[in-house]
Amino acid sequence: MTTNNTQENTGNANKAIDNMETNKANDATLDNTDSKVKDAGQFGKVAVVYGGTSNERSVSLDSGAAVLQALQNQGVDATHFDPKHQDITELRTYDRVFNVLHGRGGEDGLLQGVLQWFHIPQTGSGILASALGMDKVRTKQLWQGCGLATAPFSLLTADTDWQQVVNMLGLPLIIKPVHEGSSIGMTKVNNLDELPAAYATAVECGDAVMAERWITGREFTIVIIDDEAYPVIRLEPADITNFYDFEAKYNRNDTSYYIPCGLSGADEKHLQELSLAAFRAVDAKGWGRIDAMQDEAGNFWLLEINTVPGMTSHSLVPMAAKARGMDFDTLCWHILAQTL
Structure with missing residues (x-):
């Protein structure tokens, strides 16, 4: 998440956290005295590597600046490193x-491989999980192979029979670039005639494009740190007939976030366990985020994994951490x- 999200949204989310029913887990205040590093x-x-040349550069600049400031606040000898302007070997x-x-x-x-070659310790997942997680199709194929429920999908090309896609997945559909994050290049399709234009938008981000069945229901994100699923967050765009797109994530001021998420205790635990299984299946490590939907029948469907989530002071990972008693620094x- 970027600092374009309004303080009103952040305030609503923080108020929800502050007013949630207390329990021992959330009562505990976590600080650096609990860390193995004193x-x-x-x-x-x-x-602190951020910026780069991807379509998510602007988001990365905001996230990285917040992380850098948080580390420097605590006396860490941390420096900004931007691969767009610096030689990667300088790492x-x-x-x-x-x-x-x-x-x-x-x-x-790519960065994970460079750092492994240089024998430099790094945060987050390694080469395998990072490569898999950035490929939505292969992630979903892996989850399917593990028996984990993920929304049905189909790869698209310029020669795809659009009617066949609709026959297989139904309408509405969501069209996505396979190798992008932050909902870049995504389009909700409500009728057959919209498919070619949606494909054209997505293919601008790369050759691989997919169609995914639209899940009508509630959207959730599950933060995972140190192999623990944190309190689930429910996301609600102002227009609930649409989806949590780039505008809703970064530019609009009317997206709502809910902690507690509104699920029963049993359902939240089930979703956390499903997300942990999905996280482990791709060999993800350290920290990350799983996105999921709950359909109108109450079934959960995995959408995708994010191995380097947004990290401003009001992004989803810090929001879940606050609910666990951990401030941003x-x-x-x-x-x-x-x-270490």
Whole structure:
């Protein structure tokens, strides 16, 4: 998430957290005394990598600046590193990397491979999980193979029989670039005639495009840190007939976030367990986020995984962490400590 989201939304989300029914887990205040790292000097010289050249550059700049400030606030010797303007080999002068490079280049295994080659510890998932997570189709194929429910889909090409796609998946549909994040290039399609234009929009982001069955129901995101699923967040765009698109995530001021999420205790636990299974299936590590839907019959459907989520002070990961009693600075320290 970027700082374009309004304080009103953040206030509503924080108010929901503050007013939630207390329990022992949420009563506990977590700080750096709970971390295995007690002294900022243990981290050495840290590169906070953000910016880059992907379509998510603007989001990454906002997330990375927030992380950098949080680490510097706590005495960490942290420096901004932008691969768009700096030679990637310069990372060899650093002791570790906090990766906030959203999208291609930073979230798809490329940066992970470079850092592994240089023997530099890094936050988050490794090469395999990053490459899989950035490929929506292969992620869904893996989940299907593991018996995890994910919305039905079909790969598209310029020669696709659009009627056949509708016959298979029904209407409405969601058309997505396979290798993009932040809902870039996505279009909701309500009738057959809209498919060619939606495909054309998505293919501008790359050759691989997919159609996915539209799930009517409630949308949720599940933050996972240290192999623990945090309190589930329900997302509600102002126009609930649409979806949580780039505008709703970053530019609109009328998206609502709910913690507690409105699920029963049993359903929330089930969704957390499903998300953990999905996270582990792609070999994700450290921290990340799973997006899911609940249809009108109460069934949960996995959508996708995000291995380098937004990290401003009012993004979804910090929102879930706050519900666990962890402020933003502590969250950033905690994630960086995973590299030791």
